[in-house]
Amino acid sequence: xxxxxxxxxxxxxxxxxxxxxxxxxxxxxxxxxxxxxxxxxxxxxxxxxxxxxxxxxxxxxxxxxxxxxxxxxxxxxxxxxxxxxxxxxxxxxxxxxxxxxxxxxxxxxxxxxxxxxxxxxxxxxxxxxxxxxxxxxxxxxxxxxxxxxxxxxxxxxxxxxxxxxxxxxxxxxxxxxxxxxxxxxxxxxxxxxxxxxxxxxxxxxxxxxxxxxxxxxxxxxxxxxxxxxxxxxxxxxxxxxxxxxxxxxxxxxxxxxxxxxxxxxxxxxxxxxxxxxxxxxxxxxxxxxxxxxxxxxxxxxxxxxxxxxxxxxxxxxxxxxxxxxxxxxxxxxxxxxxxx
Numbered sequence: 001x002x003x004x005x006x007x008x009x010x011x012x013x014x015x016x017x018x019x020x021x022x023x024x025x026x027x028x029x030x031x032x033x034x035x036x037x038x039x040x041x042x043x044x045x046x047x048x049x050x051x052x053x054x055x056x057x058x059x060x061x062x063x064x065x066x067x068x069x070x071x072x073x074x075x076x077x078x079x080x081x082x083x084x085x086x087x088x089x090x091x092x093x094x095x096x097x098x099x100x101x102x103x104x105x106x107x108x109x110x111x112x113x114x115x116x117x118x119x120x121x122x123x124x125x126x127x128x129x130x131x132x133x134x135x136x137x138x139x140x141x142x143x144x145x146x147x148x149x150x151x152x153x154x155x156x157x158x159x160x161x162x163x164x165x166x167x168x169x170x171x172x173x174x175x176x177x178x179x180x181x182x183x184x185x186x187x188x189x190x191x192x193x194x195x196x197x198x199x200x201x202x203x204x205x206x207x208x209x210x211x212x213x214x215x216x217x218x219x220x221x222x223x224x225x226x227x228x229x230x231x232x233x234x235x236x237x238x239x240x241x242x243x244x245x246x247x248x249x250x251x252x253x254x255x256x257x258x259x260x261x262x263x264x265x266x267x268x269x270x271x272x273x274x275x276x277x278x279x280x281x282x283x284x285x286x287x288x289x290x291x292x293x294x295x296x297x298x299x300x301x302x303x304x305x306x307x308x309x310x311x312x313x314x315x316x317x318x319x320x321x322x323x324x325x326x327x328x329x330x331x332x333x334x335x336x337x338x339x340x
Contacts, residue, residue, distance in 0.1 A: 029058035065229035076149035090201035107218035108210035217320035238333030
């Protein structure tokens, strides 16, 4: 049921539930998010912000988070992975279907891009695959977090070839068709770009990016089912966004055309031109039906399930401005990115 279709009795029941389940932080946090969505839909922004804030406070208690851990890892990756360790694109590589990674921040348009790609006759969307994080975690367990970046940067060619084949084989197991390409839209794969760039020179990579204030605010007001603890605090999500931009921008400068930058706002404003440009960057022939993403019958298991079943609109662009009086900590943490 959409938040704007709830009646006063529904809201009263949720508030009563808060009183009855005050000792259950997880349940109470969920109710605060639900009430926040109702107030947001009704334009009651002050109450909405208070509900989202309380829901995030409770989730933060249950999910302790240290933002400097991500910042440290980004520092180490950028120190270890100089351009000479990033292979050129190999668009002729064989050995199975070719991966297309759609990565970036949560709530930035990765589901939209995946559904567009999945409308192509030779591309199959596989959703969010946990394969690369599993591979990185195995390396981390073997060498420790301090040596993770150095180890990935130093992998020799036989090891990289073997890991690339293993990734493709695991993905192929999930493909019901023999499509030439598949999409892995695990947005958090931006954190593992150094390994992806090294072991999969044939891969196409799309960095879908949404404006910082809109994106971070959307993260803060979303109840993530699989956990995204950085989103539970305005400063933490601002730091997380900065680290994402810092790593992907620098690696794009080192890897050249291997990473295609795609603005979410530009895609919304002109899907025809932007989609053709995107397919050109991927070296895949354009097919007009890709712009009819909302007609896709593929299941959606993310918070974007409602939006991607409708044609594009600008409804979410600039939504943060309604909450500007309370977003000072976020703006401060983002710095110049808040204006980009």
